[in-house]
Amino acid sequence: MAIRKAGWRWRITGAMLTLAVMWGGFVAIRPADQVVLTIGEPYEQVRLQSRSTLPIATQDNSIDLHVKRPAALRFSDIQYGFVTPAAKFLSIYADAHGYVRSITLSPQVETLPLDATMAILLDLQNQLQRGGWRPILVGRHPPMMDTPQTRALMRANLAPQTFWLAGNKYQVSIDVRRFVHENRPADERYLITLQLSGPPLMEDRPNE
Structure with a gap:
């Protein structure tokens, strides 16, 4: 037995x-999850054409339609499209009529070392430039470059930002912040935030 x-x-x-x-x-x-959208699309269409954990929209959650599992963003505008790395945090805002108005994400699945953070920043900005996006407010917020000055700003947690316009259709802001663990003060970790929306758009002020 x-x-x-x-x-x-x-x-x-x-x-x-x-x-x-x-x-x-x-x-x-x-296949890795991917959210496919353009601003102004019906949210339900976005949900169906994406491979993701985006929820069904209700009256209660339309301001924060977020993924439950990391997903990359593919912004599918024919002219101004770009792709991000997988994002653990990715949230869509849909208006009362069910149309996508903005998206906020951190294009990473965890806080990253400085070199890895810089690589993502440069790739995103290169995609924007190739797609015809135009940086604005460059007097105070120039595109981020891999320079000692930019790295110093990031290390000092001064949250450098950059802003971009795509014609009269879209705007993007990108910023980066440093996170310091109280038990590991020398461990540099960073989080990028990208926000994408449509009109009304920011005005360019060349001297700002």
Whole structure:
């Protein structure tokens, strides 16, 4: 009897291990989540065309329609489109008629070291420039460059920002903040925030 019970235990254990391996393989080959949208699209259309955990919109949650699992953003405007890395925080605001009006995300799944943060910032800005976006308010908020001065601002947690316009259609703001763990003051970690919306747009003031 004891031998028979032990045999069943081994079979159950083997089955569980097989399921674990199969699940791991599924996760490995499953396409990464991606939210696909343009500003002004119906939210339900965005939800259906995206591969994500975006919820069904209700009267209670339309101001914060956020993903439950990390997802990249693919802004699908033909001229001004761009793609971000996967974001753990990604939230859409839809108006009372169900149309997407803005999106806020941090294009990362965790706070990142300075070098990795800078790489994402530069890639995002390069995509904007290639797509015809124009930086504004450059007197006080120039595009972020990988320079000692920019890194010093980031290390000092002075929250450098940059602002961009896409014709008369869209605007983007990008900022970065430093997070310091009280037990690891030398561990530099950073969080990028990108906000995308449509009109009314900011006005460019070349001297600001």
